[in-house]
Amino acid sequence: MNYRKAGPILAIALLGILYLFNRNEVKVAAQDTFLLKKITASGYEIQSVIKLQNDNLLSSTIVNIDEKYYVNDELVSIMHLEFNQGIPGRKTTEFPLMVRFEGTDLNNFPLNDTTAGTKTLVVRVEGEIEYKNFIGGGKTTVASADTIKVN
Secondary structure (H helix, E strand, O other), rough: OOOOHHHHHEEEEEEEHHHHHOOOOOOHHHHEEEEEEEEOEEEEEEEEEEEEEOOOHHHOEEEEEEEEOOOOOOOOEEEEEEEEEOOOEEEEEEEEEEEEEEEHHHHOOOEEEEEOEEEEEEEEEEEEEEEEOOOOOOEEEEEEEEEEEOO
């Protein structure tokens, strides 16, 4: 067997395999675990956890996270995060995200009655996540909603 011909053929085969197993997009598995904290007399912070699923064989890089946060359908914060963080392949990776906004009181938002003594706020997040991987990259859409209990 001629080893000079086997080398390029093996290299092309390996590149083909890498291409086949690294062309999936990075998906948002969930964005949940929302928590509202009062941080100053007139400021609040919404904390959440975003879970990204990377089905590729190799790692991908999360380049940007752009999200808009709505509380009871009122825009309270816009986040643009230049992340540049690698995430491993074939795994779900979690990242904590926090945004701050100013409001004089939670009474600025109409509270939804649920059970006796407990009121809730509806938090909705919309946006895009830009990523790069071995083949190229792309954008994935974020669309999640959850409720936060307020005492």
